Amino acid sequence: MKLRKLEMELEKVEGFAAPSPALEQYKTPATLAASFLHLAFMSGDIEDQTVYDFGCGTGILSVGAALLGARKVVGFDIDESAVAVAEKNAEAMGVSDRVSFIQCNISDVSEQILSEKLGRADTVVMNPPFGAQEKGNDRPFLASAIQAADVVYSIHNKGSRAFIEKFIKPATITDCFKTEFPIRKTFDFHRKEIETIDVEIYRIETSGIGPD
Numbered sequence: 762m763k764l765r766k767l768e769m770e771l772e773k774v775e776g777f778a779a780p781s782p783a784l785e786q787y788k789t790p791a792t793l794a795a796s797f798l799h800l801a802f803m804s805g806d807i808e809d810q811t812v813y814d815f816g817c818g819t820g821i822l823s824v825g826a827a828l829l830g831a832r833k834v835v836g837f838d839i840d841e842s843a844v845a846v847a848e849k850n851a852e853a854m855g856v857s858d859r860v861s862f863i864q865c866n867i868s869d870v871s872e873q874i875l876s877e878k879l880g881r882a883d884t885v886v887m888n889p890p891f892g893a894q895e896k897g898n899d900r901p902f903l904a905s906a907i908q909a910a911d912v913v914y915s916i917h918n919k920g921s922r923a924f925i926e927k928f929i930k931p932a933t934i935t936d937c938f939k940t941e942f943p944i945r946k947t948f949d950f951h952r953k954e955i956e957t958i959d960v961e962i963y964r965i966e967t968s969g970i971g972p973d
């Protein structure tokens with residue numbers, strides 16, 4: 762599927778009914794979600810692959826991965842109500858045969874892999890909390906992602922490279938793409954209708970690190 766078509770499809774994905782600031786529930790805009798997934802697709806990390814979406818929210822990245830030909834997609838989110846919307850989105854977008862969702866804390870995913878409930882994926886895609894509400898909220902996402910798949914795509918605040926490089930060792934960053942994230946006014950503390958922040962998309966190779 763071409764980038765523009767994917768973007769148009771992802772515009773149809775419903776967002777959070779009552780977003781939580783503590784969980785940093787910002788839906789990734791369709792333009793950014795489409796270009797993020799397209800990057801992964803062009804590197805051969807989506808089509809025919811098993812893809813996990815960490816902090817899936819209402820499922821925009823899960824649905825997009827399925828539209829780009831992922832064999833199987835599993836989205837994980839701590840918020841039951843977000844998972845319920847994600848399930849409806851997958852159904853409405855005609856991909857529910859290949860996409861499922863699990864309500865859990867992301868820190869518990871490697872335990873589930875260890876207990877073989879899940880197994881490892883080929884690729885993790887994620888737009889984790891940036892730690893704007895509580896510093897370090899992105900850490901459990903990175904820690905679980907490098908255990909869960911061979912390749913990880915993750916969106917972070919501009920200037921995160923040194924921290925990520927150190928945190929994920931012995932996994933390595935293979936690519937970093939700079940882009941913008943337009944965040945619509947979602948919470949009372951947001952002053953502008955749209956606040957655009959500079960972000961970086963990282964591609965990480967884990968060389969098969971798995972749960973200990």
Ligand SMILES: C[S@@+](CC[C@H](N)C(=O)[O-])C[C@H]1O[C@@H](n2cnc3c(N)ncnc32)[C@H](O)[C@@H]1O
Binds near residue numbers: 786789865890
């Ligand atoms: C920035 S939103 C991204 C949502 C969605 N992936 C998207 O791209 O639109 C981050 C998501 O992480 C989820 N989240 C936050 N902390 C979590 C945790 N400890 N375990 C699982 N999910 C968590 C939130 O509920 C939220 O849906």
